[in-house]
Amino acid sequence: MVLDPPLPRPMIGRLVVIGLGLIGSSILRAADARRLAEVSVAYDAEPAVRARVAELGIADEVASSPAEAVKDADIIVLCVPVGAMGAVAQAIAPHVKPGAIVSDVGSVKGAVLNALRTHLPSGVHVVPAHPVAGTEYSGPDAGFATLFKNRWCIVTPPEGADAEAVQAVTALWTALGANVETMTAEHHDLVLAITSHVPHLIAYNIVGTAADLEKVTSSEVIKYSAGGFRDFTRIAASDPTMWRDVFLNNREAVIEVLGRFTEDLIALQRAIRWEQGETLFDLFTRTRAIRRSIIEIGQETAAPDFGRERG
Amino acid sequence: MVLDPPLPRPMIGRLVVIGLGLIGSSILRAADARRLAEVSVAYDAEPAVRARVAELGIADEVASSPAEAVKDADIIVLCVPVGAMGAVAQAIAPHVKPGAIVSDVGSVKGAVLNALRTHLPSGVHVVPAHPVAGTEYSGPDAGFATLFKNRWCIVTPPEGADAEAVQAVTALWTALGANVETMTAEHHDLVLAITSHVPHLIAYNIVGTAADLEKVTSSEVIKYSAGGFRDFTRIAASDPTMWRDVFLNNREAVIEVLGRFTEDLIALQRAIRWEQGETLFDLFTRTRAIRRSIIEIGQETAAPDFGRERG
Structure with missing residues (x-):
């Protein structure tokens, strides 16, 4: 382009x-x-x-x-x-x-x-x-x-x-x-909390959690990262100073959205524990549609795997 | 290739x-x-x-x-x-x-x-x-x-x-x-819980959370998704039946790793609330190194933005 x-x-x-x-x-x-x-x-x-x-x-x-x-x-x-x-x-x-x-x-x-x-x-x-x-x-x-x-x-x-x-x-x-x-600045900060800030925080967090597990070595995490983990490492490689400042300066909105994220995640964990397959299936179907919309408006590539080089 | x-x-x-x-x-x-x-x-x-x-x-x-x-x-x-x-x-x-x-x-x-x-x-x-x-x-x-x-x-x-x-x-x-x-099958299931299953669950979850917010519309989420959110929508577009079955059949390991993830996330949230910038900065620096390792062993592309088409 x-x-x-x-x-x-x-x-x-x-x-x-x-x-x-x-x-x-x-x-x-x-x-x-x-x-x-x-x-x-x-x-x-x-x-x-x-x-x-x-x-x-x-x-x-x-x-x-x-x-x-x-x-x-x-x-x-x-x-x-x-x-x-x-x-x-x-x-x-x-x-x-x-x-x-x-x-x-x-x-x-x-x-x-x-x-x-x-x-x-x-x-x-x-x-x-x-x-x-x-x-x-x-x-x-x-x-x-x-x-x-x-x-x-x-x-x-x-x-x-x-x-x-x-x-x-x-x-x-x-x-x-x-x-x-x-x-308005206020609405911007809430919109970006969900579309950017909390996603970055979650990405940084899962990479940290993976690094700290005792029963799985770092080299295993790195080796088998193509199962999904590596996707998160991209935004978790963003500039540390910039992102520290983002979280310190958008505290309220980030904490508000994080609260929702955690509540939803705990509900999903409970659905797994009690084997509520339908709850999982319904969510997993709904989320597919959102990606399609993002591709349709030209904010994402339709190429499989982001168009990463194959092999 | x-x-x-x-x-x-x-x-x-x-x-x-x-x-x-x-x-x-x-x-x-x-x-x-x-x-x-x-x-x-x-x-x-x-x-x-x-x-x-x-x-x-x-x-x-x-x-x-x-x-x-x-x-x-x-x-x-x-x-x-x-x-x-x-x-x-x-x-x-x-x-x-x-x-x-x-x-x-x-x-x-x-x-x-x-x-x-x-x-x-x-x-x-x-x-x-x-x-x-x-x-x-x-x-x-x-x-x-x-x-x-x-x-x-x-x-x-x-x-x-x-x-x-x-x-x-x-x-x-x-x-x-x-x-x-x-x-062993047991170790595999723990390794994959962190490198694949929990990352997928988190991706599905953030996409669901975004869709359900009242104060931010779906069209805003979709429009501004290039801020990081769209990365998560890729694996959240994976096959719903396959992934429902994964979670139902690897319950223990997924719940164990999820517990660690949530614990770490809540600690990060607390660091944001109490403005502990150094805690954030240290994590964000550590996570950068992990991506570098994944690129070095050939499990990820070094191209910016996964090599997505620019513009």
């Missing part, structure tokens, strides 16, 4: 990306491919990452400080872990020009919105967003220009947000290849 | 496959491609499935009854759901010649071994096996010849099993492309 061709003329003056991992570097690549900005500026707290991005040549400028990065910026997109958003906002606050837009890509929106609004001056437009896309790899080399193509990006403008600023963020994500949906 | 070339001469006289779904039809395809048997015979309780296999031309003979299928058979492989093994063994018992080998591909070994030994006469060699391979699709059209290539097949001979019979089953699976490991 390829991106649409470059725009006839850039829609953004200075586009600044702070945090140059999988998501940040993918934004730069897609913006470059479609020529979305007159100038793209990149910054990362890690000097080695800045050097690598300069080497990759995916930004017009690589700044050496947050202050330098955001000078005269029109849109600033923060692509750092959720727990670092507040500190970055604080660092850039004195240097952002009035009327500029600050957005982000964090997987939690309520906590990020609070952090950004606490630190940024009122003349700056805060319009948080979350592209629901990624892989299990991290860092500037893991990014690619089509990461957002055909994925959803959820924009969560605060009440009273400037309509033009919201429109600019929507246009940016549409140009990056995504479909944009708008909802 | 391709199979090795056909054998210079068939290693089996009459190879009989009963149950012509994903696994049974893959055995027939691989046996055909490598010319493992002088004659391959197929049988399924469902007339439409028998007709489809005849049409596909992947067996030399399609029998119209279990009795006809197993007549003069050298190796019989039962590829029916675990809960149906006893009834099939009973149906073929009067017709299996003394010295023949009866094996199976069930995902549970203790219960299957009991079922087969209860019904088959003592002159017949019972050597259960379990190829740890599959996709989320079912039926004779879902099979393919390289399904077992580079996957493990676990053979669980009962105490005092005939060494030649065990050797013949080992040779069969090696020729089908698999690596063979031997262990």
